[in-house]
Structure formats: structure tokens, C-alpha cells
Amino acid sequence: MERCKIYEKIIKFIKDEYKAQSVALHEPKFIGNEMRYLKQCIDSGFVSSVGQFVTDIEMDMARITGAKYAVAMSSGTAALHIALICAGVRAGDEVITQPLSFVATANAISYTGASAVFVDVDMDTMGMSPSSLSKFLDENCIKKDGKCYNKNSDKFISACVPMHTFGMVCKIDEIAQICNMWGINLIEDAAESLGSKYKGTHSGRFGLAGVFSFNGNKIATSGGGGVLISDDENMAKMAKHLGTTAKVPHPYEYNHDYIAYNYRMPNLNAGLLKAQLENLDLYLKDKRELAQKYAKFFDSLGIKFINEPKDCLSNYWLMGIILDDKNSRDELLKYANEKSVMMRPAWRLTSELDMYKNCIKDENKNAKYLADRIVNIPSGVRLNLA
Numbered sequence: 001m002e003r004c005k006i007y008e009k010i011i012k013f014i015k016d017e018y019k020a021q022s023v024a025l026h027e028p029k030f031i032g033n034e035m036r037y038l039k040q041c042i043d044s045g046f047v048s049s050v051g052q053f054v055t056d057i058e059m060d061m062a063r064i065t066g067a068k069y070a071v072a073m074s075s076g077t078a079a080l081h082i083a084l085i086c087a088g089v090r091a092g093d094e095v096i097t098q099p100l101s102f103v104a105t106a107n108a109i110s111y112t113g114a115s116a117v118f119v120d121v122d123m124d125t126m127g128m129s130p131s132s133l134s135k136f137l138d139e140n141c142i143k144k145d146g147k148c149y150n151k152n153s154d155k156f157i158s159a160c161v162p163m164h165t166f167g168m169v170c171k172i173d174e175i176a177q178i179c180n181m182w183g184i185n186l187i188e189d190a191a192e193s194l195g196s197k198y199k200g201t202h203s204g205r206f207g208l209a210g211v212f213s214f215n216g217n218k219i220a221t222s223g224g225g226g227v228l229i230s231d232d233e234n235m236a237k238m239a240k241h242l243g244t245t246a247k248v249p250h251p252y253e254y255n256h257d258y259i260a261y262n263y264r265m266p267n268l269n270a271g272l273l274k275a276q277l278e279n280l281d282l283y284l285k286d287k288r289e290l291a292q293k294y295a296k297f298f299d300s301l302g303i304k305f306i307n308e309p310k311d312c313l314s315n316y317w318l319m320g321i322i323l324d325d326k327n328s329r330d331e332l333l334k335y336a337n338e339k340s341v342m343m344r345p346a347w348r349l350t351s352e353l354d355m356y357k358n359c360i361k362d363e364n365k366n367a368k369y370l371a372d373r374i375v376n377i378p379s380g381v382r383l384n385l386a
């Protein structure tokens with residue numbers, strides 16, 4: 001079939017699915033108690049960083065993920081920053097992550113004064129590849145007194161931050177095993193993977209901590225916000241303390257025992273999130289149904305739709321297709337956006353951005369291949385129950 005005809009079919013399919021002439025990439029849906037909880041905040045006066053909804057969503061997130069503790073933060077980036085500090089990452093260290101990610105992953109590493117090291121992703125999960133991680137460690141690192149050092153730079157490798165790309169969980173049990181063997185703390189950037197599981201366990205639960213984002217484009221939103229989960233009591237307590245300006249609890253005195261951060265989630269945002277989390281199962285069901293329809297449709301056109309990989313139950317946060325080459329990718333992007341169906345490429349690889357281009361990295365071969373060919377397609381919840 002002629003390329004233009006194929007694009008036309010794609011646009012028609014998406015507009016029909018969403019019953020709209022203009023389709024966004026991922027819009028939030030407010031079809032539950034959002035207004036009610038926001039009004040409760042305003043009526044009670046508790047709009048800021050103290051309030052029942054903050055406590056509620058921490059309990060909700062612990063329940064949903066199965067983690068012992070959940071700590072609300074002002075953003076996913078803030079939660080990642082705090083997680084790294086609590087994991088002992090310090091200025092001058094190296095932290096291993098992946099090149100195919102939103103820039104916030106590497107930025108949070110940089111905030112600590114550590115440098116990012118980029119190892120490649122797997123083709124099927126689009127997340128950190130355990131074999132690339134192992135290869136990098138075997139070829140470049142030694143273990144001394146239970147800790148991992150880069151032999152070439154003589155720097156301490158204090159953490160590893162894989163990311164679950166578009167909601168697909170990477171081979172996180174293998175990565176956890178490798179990190180354990182090398183004495184490296186594992187922090188999962190689970191920003192995109194609320195509701196995603198690996199071999200039955202929720203993402204974010206495989207290392208010392210996991211971090212979720214509730215930015216407006218995520219599967220559930222607080223407007224802006226994040227949550228850190230952990231099974232480690234000390235980690236959770238420290239995260240809460242450092243995210244709340246390290247204020248020593250007292251009814252009226254102001255005493256602080258660290259140079260810390262104001263990373264608190266306001267009650268207003270938590271109220272919005274509580275309502276969103278109440279509908280999470282509905283969102284997950286709708287997105288899974290859409291993914292199945294997309295898979296069948298793209299298969300009929302001979303285009304590769306990105307399905308959940310083996311052992312992963314995906315939340316299908318951002319769905320995508322893989323085209324033959326960069327030219328076809330750009331052609332479809334132009335065509336779709338001109339027809340008011342929003343599509344976007346994957347991120348430019350973080351390891352190629354000016355700020356990070358001199359960081360240590362392997363070949364990043366799969367990441368480069370994917371970044372050139374992925375097109376993200378409209379993936380928002382289609383329900384309209386308002």
C-alpha cells in the first residue's frame with residue numbers, strides 16, 4: 001500500500017477510536033471525585049503541604065504498589081533526587097542509568113553532584129539491559145570492601161537507576177541481582193509505570209526505592225507531584241525528613257537538622273490524585289483494551305506496535321510503534337500532527353544532550369536504533385463518563 005494511504009488509515013483509526021477530530025497524546029480524565037476533594041481542601045483551608053489527602057495518597061500508593069512505605073513529594077524529579085541522596089549518592093560518585101529516558105532521570109543524578117553513566121537498553125523492554133549493565137561492570141569495575149569502583153575513573157559507583165520506559169517494566173529482577181552482586185544501590189525510575197508489574201510484583205519494588213511521577217501527562221495526575229516507595233523504614237523516614245526541610249517535629253518551634261529541601265506535595269494536589277487513584281483500575285482497563293485494538297490494527301498494516309514484553313504486565317502509559325527508519329518516522333510525525341492527531345518521537349537520547357555528551361557510556365546501540373524509529377501515538381484514556 002502507498003505510504004500516504006497507510007498514514008490516512010492510521011489517522012482515521014485514531015480519530016474513530018477517540019471519536020474526535022483532534023486527538024492529544026495523553027490527556028488526563030477527571031471523571032470521579034476530583035471536584036469534590038478539591039472543594040473539601042478549599043472549604044477546610046488545608047490547601048498546602050499539611051492535610052488529610054497527603055496522608056491518604058501515601059496509604060493508597062503503599063496499597064496499590066504493595067510497598068511498606070510511600071512518601072509524597074512535589075514531583076517525580078524531586079522524589080528521584082531524594083531517593084538518590086538517601087541511597088548515599090554523593091558528589092563525585094558515578095550513577096549508572098540508561099540513555100533512553102526523559103532528561104529528569106539524569107538531572108536528578110546531577111543534582112547530587114554525581115555523574116551519569118549510560119548503559120544501553122534492551123530492544124524488547126526499551127529499558128536498561130541487564131547484559132549491557134553486566135558487561136560494563138565486568139569490563140570497567142572492581143569491588144573493594146563490598147563497594148563498586150570504576151577502575152578507570154577511580155570513582156565510587158553508588159547507585160543504578162533503570163527506567164521503565166513508557167510503562168514497560170525492564171528485566172528488573174536480573175538488574176537487581178547484578179546490583180546486589182556488585183554492592184550497588186538500586187533505585188527504580190518508575191515515573192511512567194504506575195500499575196505496571198513484573199512477574200506479578202509492582203514496578204518500583206525491586207530495589208531500595210522506586211519513584212513515580214504524577215505530572216499531568218501520566219496515567220494518574222496530581223497536576224504535579226511524585227511519590228517515593230520503599231520497604232526500608234529508615235529510607236522512608238529519611239526521605240520524608242529531607243523533603244520537608246528537615247524540620248525537627250515540634251508543635252511550634254522551628255528547628256532543622258540538615259540542609260534539606262522543600263519537596264512537599266500540597267494537599268490540593270493530593271486531593272486531585274486521590275480521586276485519580278480511585279479510577280486507576282478503570283484507566284488501566286481502558287488503555288489495555290486500546291492497546292489490543294492498536295496491536296491488531298497495526299499488525300494488519302505490517303507495522304510493529306510495541307507490545308508488553310515477556311513477564312511484564314504493562315500499564316500501556318504511552319503506546320508506540322516502531323517504523324523502518326528515521327525518514328518514515330519523520331514523515332508520519334509530520335502527517336499526523338498536521339491532521340491534528342498528536343504523535344511524537346521518543347526523547348533525544350540523554351547521552352547525546354550537550355550537558356551529558358561527555359559522560360561515560362557504552363555504544364548505546366539499541367537506544368540509538370529505537371530513538372530513531374519510535375513514534376508515540378495517542379494513548380490517553382478514552383472513557384467519557386462525566
Ligand SMILES: Cc1ncc(COP(=O)(O)O)c(C=O)c1O
Nearest residue numbers: 075076077102104191213214215
Ligand atoms: C522517566 C521519567 N523520569 C522522571 C520524570 C519526572 O517526573 P516529574 O515530571 O514529576 O518531575 C518523568 C516525567 O515527567 C519521567 O517520564
